[in-house]
Amino acid sequence: MRRQRPLANLTRRGAVFGLAAASLFDRAATAADTETIAFDGLYKSFGVLGFEFSDRVTALRGKDVRIVGYMAPPLKPESHFFVLTREPLAICPFCQSDADWPVDIVVVFMQNETAMVSAGRKVVVTGRLEIGSATDAETGFVSQIRVTHAAFALA
Amino acid sequence: MRASCLLAAALTTSLMGGSAIAQTIYPIDRAEILEGSRFDFKVEFPNAPTSADVSVTINGKPAAEVLGRPTNFIQSEEGQKHSALWLRGASLPAGRYVVEATQGGNKAVVNWDVFATAQPRRAKNVILFIGDGMTVANRTAARILSKGWKEGKYDGELAMDDMSNMALISTSGTDSIVTDSANAAHAYTTGHKSCVNALGVYCAKNALTLDHPKVETIAEVVKRKTGMAVGVVTNSEIEDATPASMVAHTRRRSDFNDIVEMFYAVKPDVIMGGGSPNFLSKMTPGSKRTDEQDFIAKFKEAGYTLATSKTEMNAAVSGGTKKLLGLYNTGNIDGAFDLRLAKKGTISKFPDQPDVVEQTKAAIEMLKGNPEGFLLMVESARIDKYSHSLDWERSVFDTIMLDNAVKVAKDFAGERNDTLIIVVPDHSHPMSIIGTYDDSRPGQLLRDKLGVYNESLPPNYGPLDAEGYPTDVNTSRRLAVVYGSYPDTCDTGRPAMDGERVPAVKGPDGKTNIANEKDCSGPLAARKTGNLPFDANSGVHAADDVILTAMGPGAEKFRGHKPNTFVFRVMTEALALGGQ
Numbered sequence: 001m002r003r004q005r006p007l008a009n010l011t012r013r014g015a016v017f018g019l020a021a022a023s024l025f026d027r028a029a030t031a032a033d034t035e036t037i038a039f040d041g042l043y044k045s046f047g048v049l050g051f052e053f054s055d056r057v058t059a060l061r062g063k064d065v066r067i068v069g070y071m072a073p074p075l076k077p078e079s080h081f082f083v084l085t086r087e088p089l090a091i092c093p094f095c096q097s098d099a100d101w102p103v104d105i106v107v108v109f110m111q112n113e114t115a116m117v118s119a120g121r122k123v124v125v126t127g128r129l130e131i132g133s134a135t136d137a138e139t140g141f142v143s144q145i146r147v148t149h150a151a152f153a154l155a
Numbered sequence: 156m157r158a159s160c161l162l163a164a165a166l167t168t169s170l171m172g173g174s175a176i177a178q179t180i181y182p183i184d185r186a187e188i189l190e191g192s193r194f195d196f197k198v199e200f201p202n203a204p205t206s207a208d209v210s211v212t213i214n215g216k217p218a219a220e221v222l223g224r225p226t227n228f229i230q231s232e233e234g235q236k237h238s239a240l241w242l243r244g245a246s247l248p249a250g251r252y253v254v255e256a257t258q259g260g261n262k263a264v265v266n267w268d269v270f271a272t273a274q275p276r277r278a279k280n281v282i283l284f285i286g287d288g289m290t291v292a293n294r295t296a297a298r299i300l301s302k303g304w305k306e307g308k309y310d311g312e313l314a315m316d317d318m319s320n321m322a323l324i325s326t327s328g329t330d331s332i333v334t335d336s337a338n339a340a341h342a343y344t345t346g347h348k349s350c351v352n353a354l355g356v357y358c359a360k361n362a363l364t365l366d367h368p369k370v371e372t373i374a375e376v377v378k379r380k381t382g383m384a385v386g387v388v389t390n391s392e393i394e395d396a397t398p399a400s401m402v403a404h405t406r407r408r409s410d411f412n413d414i415v416e417m418f419y420a421v422k423p424d425v426i427m428g429g430g431s432p433n434f435l436s437k438m439t440p441g442s443k444r445t446d447e448q449d450f451i452a453k454f455k456e457a458g459y460t461l462a463t464s465k466t467e468m469n470a471a472v473s474g475g476t477k478k479l480l481g482l483y484n485t486g487n488i489d490g491a492f493d494l495r496l497a498k499k500g501t502i503s504k505f506p507d508q509p510d511v512v513e514q515t516k517a518a519i520e521m522l523k524g525n526p527e528g529f530l531l532m533v534e535s536a537r538i539d540k541y542s543h544s545l546d547w548e549r550s551v552f553d554t555i556m557l558d559n560a561v562k563v564a565k566d567f568a569g570e571r572n573d574t575l576i577i578v579v580p581d582h583s584h585p586m587s588i589i590g591t592y593d594d595s596r597p598g599q600l601l602r603d604k605l606g607v608y609n610e611s612l613p614p615n616y617g618p619l620d621a622e623g624y625p626t627d628v629n630t631s632r633r634l635a636v637v638y639g640s641y642p643d644t645c646d647t648g649r650p651a652m653d654g655e656r657v658p659a660v661k662g663p664d665g666k667t668n669i670a671n672e673k674d675c676s677g678p679l680a681a682r683k684t685g686n687l688p689f690d691a692n693s694g695v696h697a698a699d700d701v702i703l704t705a706m707g708p709g710a711e712k713f714r715g716h717k718p719n720t721f722v723f724r725v726m727t728e729a730l731a732l733g734g735q
Contacts, residue, residue, distance in 0.1 A: 043440075046504055048431040048463040048482050049451065050441040088661065103432050103441055103485045120661040133438045135445070144440040 034064045039086040065129045081109045088120035107143035108150045122155040178256040181357040181368040184265035190249040190733035195368035196242040198256045203231040203238050210257045272733035277708040279528035279573035281726050282564045286557045288539025289580035297554040301623040314562040315578040318704040322713040326582045332698045337408040339581035340400035344372045346723030355404035364407040374401040382527035385423040386518045390488040390511050391536030392430025425518045429484035454480045464507035472517045483508045490537040491552040499654040511535050515560040519567050542584040543693040546656035547636040575709045575729045580701040585639030592648045594631040601648045601681040640695045642668045642685040645675035659692045668692040
């Protein structure tokens with residue numbers, strides 16, 4: 001199958017949007033028993049032919065988790081999802097070219113369509129952990145690890 | 156996983172000649188076309204005329220008659236405000252052609268030079284080395300660092316300097332003075348000029364990136380017409396612009412998933428680099444594909460051996476493999492500075508990556524047995540990437556690495572006189588050596604430590620290792636290398652031992668890039684106000700010409716000043732690739 005996409009004028013690096021409004025209802029404040037995971041502990045192997053999720057991440061599948069990362073420049077000012085990265089994209093060496101995302105991203109699907117914060121802000125995300133390949137029906141965005149029913153706050 | 160639609164550069168599709176008032180003809184005026192090579196012929200007519208309103212002739216005859224096949228006219232192509240006349244996959248015998256597109260009272264005229272290649276074929280093999288972004292200062296610094304300097308002379312020559320022929324090459328694209336690595340490499344591999352971000356296509360008005368008028372690459376010509384083997388070797392992601400230019404046809408260089416499919420379609424015998432995620436089915440964690448195609452499996456089914464480390468690469472070579480897919484990193488392969496000295500980057504994740512020299516040795520070993528000869532492209536990709544980061548030590552280490560790879564090729568070519576070796580950058584960076592920083596000079600500021608003219612004493616770098624790299628560059632007297640383009644940044648005047656330099660980061664407004672404060676607190680750190688647009692976070696390319704050196708049959712054609720497209724012409728002439 002050959003995918004062809006129209007040219008877009010939108011630039012990933014240039015996309016900048018307003019402050020978060022919807023993070024006021026932050027699940028982090030209420031979910032005391034939520035497990036915290038980190039980018040460093042997501043995988044037990046990280047190789048050319050793919051990754052293996054760590055045992056802890058596998059065990060937490062379907063459970064509520066908290067993870068801290070950086071919001072990538074959102075695709076739209078208001079969206080139901082955004083990409084969480086280990087490092088702010090502006091200083092991610094992998095992202096200096098216009099080619100692609102880093103490989104170890106986490107995709108965050110919000111409970112509601114949400115106003116995003118500025119690209120590169122450190123955020124704490126809470127929600128339900130999902131792993132395994134999934135394709136967003138609306139955008140075609142493919143993800144391997146997600147936090148769903150999520151909310152976020154500035155970290 | 157991947158972003159579905161975004162591209163950093165502005166993609167105005169009609170910058171050149173495609174204005175609302177004139178017909179546009181592809182290939183463009185002054186195109187030099189290899190006899191018998193395939194190209195898509197397209198004429199765009201403004202204001203969506205009907206076919207009855209236009210005519211297209213080649214040397215005064217109807218285009219279809221000269222091209223030998225019917226053309227296809229599309230009024231309001233893709234619903235746009237133009238009409239198009241197409242003939243995909245055209246080819247022509249050698250000669251001069253005048254193409255005229257008439258619309259009402261307006262006539263557009265272009266000239267093509269379709270060139271033949273003389274028999275007999277002069278080169279059995281061609282090895283094209285591309286130092287991505289390799290500027291004259293890269294060569295000078297590589298010579299100082301790896302050969303030594305005394306009383307105004309060097310203690311040795313670079314392998315790439317010690318060649319019989321040299322030319323000054325200009326690198327601009329059709330749309331802009333300053334090129335990028337996509338259309339710069341495209342010029343070498345197709346002989347056509349194109350626009351920024353484009354590979355193997357002219358930049359027409361088409362909406363989809365894969366629909367633009369294509370031109371054939373040298374790898375495709377070789378695979379279609381000869382029994383030669385083809386190799387593509389890089390230390391960037393294999394889908395990156397330079398290696399992709401051997402196989403790709405897209406208006407957008409970041410179409411990595413499509414580019415993997417294009418590699419599979421052309422099937423170079425040896426493919427080595429980073430960028431494995433675009434080969435993996437989207438069902439595999441770590442994939443960046445958006446479909447379920449498993450290109451690792453596909454290449455294996457097509458007879459390729461897979462190598463994911465230097466050990467596996469060498470084992471494949473010893474085992475007699477002739478077709479290799481070598482993917483050694485999910486991203487770019489680490490550069491020589493990190494492989495040898497700093498051990499940063501992704502060394503901990505990928506501890507067994509080959510460098511460009513080892514890849515070149517392996518590639519030649521696999522290709523050289525082909526009785527019909529081989530075409531090999533080798534890129535040292537991060538010379539450019541590190542110059543973007545204003546990290547000159549890493550850029551120069553990768554220049555030394557390229558030179559060592561050239562040495563491998565020269566050793567292979569030896570006295571054979573059947574192998575054309577070309578070493579050429581694809582574009583330059585604004586980079587210069589202005590003196591040396593000497594910590595023993597008085598003063599507190601970086602500029603106090605700078606010795607210029609008679610005070611630019613030679614650096615006191617550590618002794619060379621067996622491959623000619625200094626074992627220490629974090630010494631008290633260091634080259635002062637400056638870049639002429641930069642965002643707001645801080646210059647430490649020292650090598651970045653804790654990882655590739657990050658010159659700037661996003662500011663609070665999320666848009667403007669500001670100095671990376673991590674580099675601003677050192678004892679000598681010099682804060683510099685950027686001279687680039689505010690959205691730039693790294694250095695940019697320069698339009699300055701680049702130096703090509705070459706040896707072997709056909710190399711004598713390189714002299715004086717040439718456009719980058721001339722490199723294609725010399726390679727195809729040496730291999731006698733012309734003819735129907």
